[in-house]
Amino acid sequence: MINERKSYMEEAEIVELYELHYSDLKLLSSGSGSGSSSTQELERLETIKTSIMEALGPNGPGLLSICGLTNASILRRNLLPLARNLALLNPDHRNRIFKEHNLGSDVSLKNPDRNVSSFAMQLRYEQGLESTQNNASSRVGGLTDSDQDHVDVDMTRHLPDYEYKNLGNTFKELGFCMMELGLRLARICDRAIGGQELEQSLLESRTAKGRLIHYHSTPENITLKEAGRKRGFSKNLDNHRRDWEHCMKSEQVQTKRANMDTNCHEVGFRGTHSNLWQQWHYDYGVFTVLTDPLFILSSYLPGNKREEQYALSCDQECPSPSGHTYLQIFDPNKNKVRMVKSSPESFIIQVGESADIISKGKLRSTLHCVVRPAKLENLSRETFVLFLQPAWSKTFSISDYPLENCNLDCQCSGVPDAENQLAEQDSKLTEEIRKIIPPLSLRLTDGMTFAEFSRETTKQYYGGGGLQANK
Structure with missing residues (x-):
């Protein structure tokens, strides 16, 4: 089974995202170059706009990457390591930090079976626009990346919560930078489609949700499960350390559990219930x-x-073992899964279903998952995500929306390449995906508000009778 997973990882098709430079994003969204630019420059910008719509449209992957944000890259490097630190903190200590920095979680952190720890905050558009206009992201709390390199590590151990000193500010500033990217891209798409509905729908919502996410390593999962069973998150740290040491030494147990889903069914890498x-x-x-x-x-x-100290000290940042992000997308045109690759420190923008609906199918929402790497039980994954959504009162009209987009069977009707040795497995995966994804036609009706749509979507995915309620 492990060899099969390794083979798949080596042979799986990699999609390298179309990369848009931030300077070109600004030019296209502001229109500042249209009046005085040369014919050659205008043609270059028009080519870029076409490439953007191809990447986000029905024949593209539904996502692209943006590079060239130096200040945002610094914020990213400062913030992401804190995701793991927060996930492994004593719950009482973590709650104090939450209160100090106005954070919460949309994941039950008391659930020892969770694979993900998430730390969330609502961000307001007016604050974000003011922040980016004032270029406030160049320094956060007076401490830059280079300043942090000279901080005495021994000193920090004697200062309570020193490593979280700038958590709230860094969270907001990175979120505001990413908010700007989404708004500018929405403006470009509006101009290509006609109208201003995408950008306006975002501004009318007034808020976006930022989420700092830690994807647990296998030993962390085992430790949390054993801690939950034995102590109910007791503060007995000696037992905690013994549990951790036991997990690290039990390689055979780890490997076996790495191939099990949360319901303890043995699975393969290619299945929708895989690891x-x-x-x-x-x-x-x-x-x-x-x-x-x-x-x-x-x-x-x-x-x-x-x-x-354990949470902060016994870790080492490393590049992606495979060179890609471990974000998988499903390509409905080819009935196959593709691995997403992006440049280091770039930002990925992914189309959601609301954009698909508002654009009348000119933008394509992306079916995706995040996969654990095989045979790397000690690896965790950290990321920061910003969800840009319409106002809850936004009304959807589907009168001109392509009906085939509402039905997953039609979306997944492509024929796999007969010469592809993984074609049969891809076809099986398509069938498995159909079983757990509620089609849009069952979640969306004409005149439905975004609030109603999101409520129905959540219900059909995760509610008591939802298709993924027990996955």
């Missing part, structure tokens, strides 16, 4: 903006005496 960090789904907003992920390889350090 996924996040199950297959569509985002139902307008755009989802993501950082290129950060990977951390953890190891047990027996000298640590405090949970916080």
Whole structure:
């Protein structure tokens, strides 16, 4: 089974995203170059606009990447490692930090079976627009990346919560930078489609949700499960350290559990119930903006005496083992899964179902999941995501929306390449995906508000009778 997964990883088709430079994003969204630019420059910008719509349209992957944001890259490097630190903190300590920095979670952090820890905050558009206009993202709390390199590590261990000093500010500033990317891209798409509905729908919502996410390594999962069973998240750190050491030494147990889903069914890498960090789904907003992920390889350090020191010290940032993001998308045109690759420190923008509906199918929402890498049980994944969505009162009209887009059977009707040795497996995967994705036709009706659509979507995915309620 492991060899099959390895073979698939080596042979799977990689999609390298169309990369848009931030400077070109600004030019296209502002229209500042249209009056005085040369014919050659105008043609170049028109070619870029065409490439954007091809990447986000019905024949593209439904996502692209943006590079060239130096300040945002610094914020990303400062923020992402804190996701793992927060996930492994004592719950009482974490709650104090939440209160201080106005954070919450849309994941039950008391659930020991969770694969993901998520830390969320609502961000307001007016604050974001003011922040980006004032170029406030160049420095956060007076401490830049280079300043942090000179901080005395021994000193920080004696200062409570020192590593979280700028958490709230960094969270907001990175979110505001990503908010700007989404708004500018919406304006470009509006101009290509006609009208201003995408951008206006975002501005009318007034808020976006930022989410700092830690995807757990296998030893972390085992530790949390055992801690939950034995102590109900007790603060007995000696037992916690023994649990961790036991997990790290039990390689055979880890490998076996790495191939099990949350219901303890043995699965293969290619199945929809395989070892996924996040199950297959569509985002139902307008755009989802993501950082290129950060990977951390953890190891047990027996000298640590405090949970916080253990969380901070026994990890090492590393590049992606495979060179891609471990974000998978489903290509309905070819009936196959494709692995997403993006440039380091770039930002990915992904089309959601609301943009698909508002654009009358000129933009394509992306069916996706996040997969665990095989045989790398100690690897965790960190990312920051911003969800841009319409106002709750936004009304959807589907009078001119392509009916075939409402039905997953039609979306997945392409014929796999007969020469592809994985074609049969791709076809089986398509059937499995159909079983757990509620088609748009069952979640959307004409005149439905975004609030009603999001409520129905959540119900059909995860509600008591939802298709993924027990996945």
